[in-house]
Amino acid sequence: MTPCPLALNARANTPMKWVRLVRCSSNPLWSRKPRKIAGYEAAGPDAAEPVEAGLQTADVVVIGAGQAGLSAAYHLQRRGFLPAGQTSGGEMAAEFPGSYVVLDAEAGPEGAWRHRWQSLRMATVNGISDLPGIPKPDIDPAEPSSGFLSRYFGDYEEGLGLNVVRPVKVHSVSREDNDPSGRLRIGTSAGKWSARAVINATGTWTRPFWPIYPGQSSFRGRQLHVADYVAAEEFRGQHVIVVGGGISAVGLLDEISQVTSTRWFTRREPVWRDAAFDQKAGHDAVALVDERVRLGLPPQSVVSVTGLISTPSLRAAAERGVLDRHPMFTGIEPTRVRLADGSFLAAGVILWATGFRAELEHLAPLHLRGPGGGIAMDGTQVAAEKRVHLIGYGPSSSTIGANRAGRSAVAGILKMLEHCSPDPGPDRSLDSGTPGRADPGIPFHGRFTG
Numbered sequence: 001m002t003p004c005p006l007a008l009n010a011r012a013n014t015p016m017k018w019v020r021l022v023r024c025s026s027n028p029l030w031s032r033k034p035r036k037i038a039g040y041e042a043a044g045p046d047a048a049e050p051v052e053a054g055l056q057t058a059d060v061v062v063i064g065a066g067q068a069g070l071s072a073a074y075h076l077q078r079r080g081f082l083p084a085g086q087t088s089g090g091e092m093a094a095e096f097p098g099s100y101v102v103l104d105a106e107a108g109p110e111g112a113w114r115h116r117w118q119s120l121r122m123a124t125v126n127g128i129s130d131l132p133g134i135p136k137p138d139i140d141p142a143e144p145s146s147g148f149l150s151r152y153f154g155d156y157e158e159g160l161g162l163n164v165v166r167p168v169k170v171h172s173v174s175r176e177d178n179d180p181s182g183r184l185r186i187g188t189s190a191g192k193w194s195a196r197a198v199i200n201a202t203g204t205w206t207r208p209f210w211p212i213y214p215g216q217s218s219f220r221g222r223q224l225h226v227a228d229y230v231a232a233e234e235f236r237g238q239h240v241i242v243v244g245g246g247i248s249a250v251g252l253l254d255e256i257s258q259v260t261s262t263r264w265f266t267r268r269e270p271v272w273r274d275a276a277f278d279q280k281a282g283h284d285a286v287a288l289v290d291e292r293v294r295l296g297l298p299p300q301s302v303v304s305v306t307g308l309i310s311t312p313s314l315r316a317a318a319e320r321g322v323l324d325r326h327p328m329f330t331g332i333e334p335t336r337v338r339l340a341d342g343s344f345l346a347a348g349v350i351l352w353a354t355g356f357r358a359e360l361e362h363l364a365p366l367h368l369r370g371p372g373g374g375i376a377m378d379g380t381q382v383a384a385e386k387r388v389h390l391i392g393y394g395p396s397s398s399t400i401g402a403n404r405a406g407r408s409a410v411a412g413i414l415k416m417l418e419h420c421s422p423d424p425g426p427d428r429s430l431d432s433g434t435p436g437r438a439d440p441g442i443p444f445h446g447r448f449t450g
């Protein structure tokens, strides 16, 4: 991208201050004064197009406000994008790179952390990266992750003035016409949006994966997915079968086995990782997933590339015999499961810790999936649909990955829109910093309550 030769107030990315950018004469988007049309707030050539009643517009619509969506919003603001709805009218409308909105289905901040089980505490999560630019406040390791992250995410959104609109569920994303650089139409629970680009950051939590086993529907006990798990106490006195070979399965086996009897089933022998999961290991794991999604294959489970990482509490659980793994049962009957050797095991509960799939159903009208069953990606950009970025997907489905992907997606969109963007100065958004202190280069109007 060509940096603007002159940029006044280039670091002012708060929505309350108008950002004055110098026009890039070679860019057609800057070449025409926008006309102000009621209900249509895009600046640039499209602003003169006819407007559908009730249609809202933004240059970039971000779907989802978890870690990935907030990272995208942060980087959009940092690069001078303004909240949609605050950009219409007057001279200023011609002088910003674009507008954005974040649409999130939840009633409040925090993304999927909002729904994770009560016993998941800051001490028991694997390590949550800071949101870009603003480190987490001091952590009480005993605090439930949900309470802590709710405050952190909420203060972050508010302090930065990010344009998050909720609760808004996106039902569909489609092309408005056959022009590959035309607009996308976003159908939601609160009306329609028209956008030049979409950053999809919808995570996986809303798509729990349940495998199918013979007799499953005949089971008279309780079957639940990890997505519905609340606390071990509710299983006291019942025999609990845990299915799945990932981090959630072993963590919950440890927890539930403290109050009742359990048995662990997996399809494959779990692979425990002996070596430390250091930066190089993380890099190698991401590279493996990146290779798959570049080829258009669906991303696999996290554990398939990281292996199971032992912790002191898991070692203690292994010593108690809780982590003795059994090959997958072959069928389910009303009060028991049929084991691989033909014998039976009585069970009151089957807990499916069988992972999640990417929540992409609303993108179906775009027909992005290829013959490999996945979506061929070029970094965060969908290879066959340059207007759509997927973040928090595949190689970026971790909190640090989500941060990086938000930044890459925004850089890719600016490039696509061929905007002349000011250089916002060194990006310290991925550096670690002092807890609760914002990057001094970023306007932050909040206070942390951590």
Ligand SMILES: Cc1cc2nc3c(=O)[nH]c(=O)nc-3n(C[C@H](O)[C@H](O)[C@H](O)COP(=O)(O)OP(=O)(O)OC[C@H]3O[C@@H](n4cnc5c(N)ncnc54)[C@H](O)[C@@H]3O)c2cc1C
Residues within 6 Å of the ligand: 063, 064, 065, 066, 067, 068, 069, 103, 104, 105, 106, 110, 111, 112, 113, 116, 125, 126, 127, 128, 129, 168, 169, 170, 171, 201, 202, 203, 204, 205, 206, 248, 359, 362, 391, 392, 393, 396, 397, 398, 399, 400, 402
């Ligand atoms: C149990 C568990 C523990 C984990 N622990 C860690 C950890 O310790 N460290 C780590 O780095 N990673 C961890 N991860 C992974 C990490 O949580 C995720 O990679 C990251 O938080 C996902 O962020 P996200 O923004 O992609 O998705 P989410 O946090 O899931 O946010 C997606 C948002 O999109 C919204 N949304 C979905 N569909 C729509 C729609 N159609 N319209 C509008 N909005 C929609 C959702 O409501 C949600 O608000 C863990 C995952 C799990 C399941």
